[in-house]
Amino acid sequence: MLIHPWDAGDDDSALAYVRAHQFGHLIASGRGRDVPVVVPTQFLLEAGRTVALHLARPNPIWAAIEENPKVVLSVAENWTYVPGAWRAEPGTDPSLGVPTTYYSAVQLVCHAEIVTEAGGKLEILRAQLAELDPGLGDPARMPRLLSGIRGLRLTIEEIRGKFKYDGHKSDEHRARVRDLLVERGETDVAARVR
Incomplete structure (x- = not known):
């Protein structure tokens, strides 16, 4: 990303x-593939510089991670198209303004560690559910989910914020x-235009 x-x-x-x-896209390039594997996923940014998540066992990303544990987690939100006329310099012809898109994006370059042991999976699930669905209860009582x-x-390892x-x-x-x-009703994006 530039x-x-x-x-x-x-x-x-x-x-x-x-x-x-x-919520973002986990990207694993693997080795010798024509294209990387890209998986949209929910995740939890834990204290420090660690991300935890879980995915279904048949997910194709596992093979790519086993081939190469370096992955990218990409998060992009708060985007909007800005017409060229809005960006024209004052006193110039509005048709000469260059349109653009405003957005926020962060890419985290990471080393991935696959967790297959039941205790480790439970730890990840408990942390995610405590944040997302605290009333659900203990995932240990859902053995089918764990398996x-x-x-x-x-x-x-690296943070790229734009x-x-x-x-x-x-x-x-x-x-x-x-x-x-x-005026267009995009107050969330407007708040980031400082």
């Missing part, structure tokens, strides 16, 4: 973003686009 200096997020802001958006999954722990909201433009320009986004 990250310009004005779009770059520091590690803390990137991890905060991931913690707030714990049908494998766990995964990802140790984060927050593309025209950070290189003037405060006046960003305020104008922010107002237009609010």
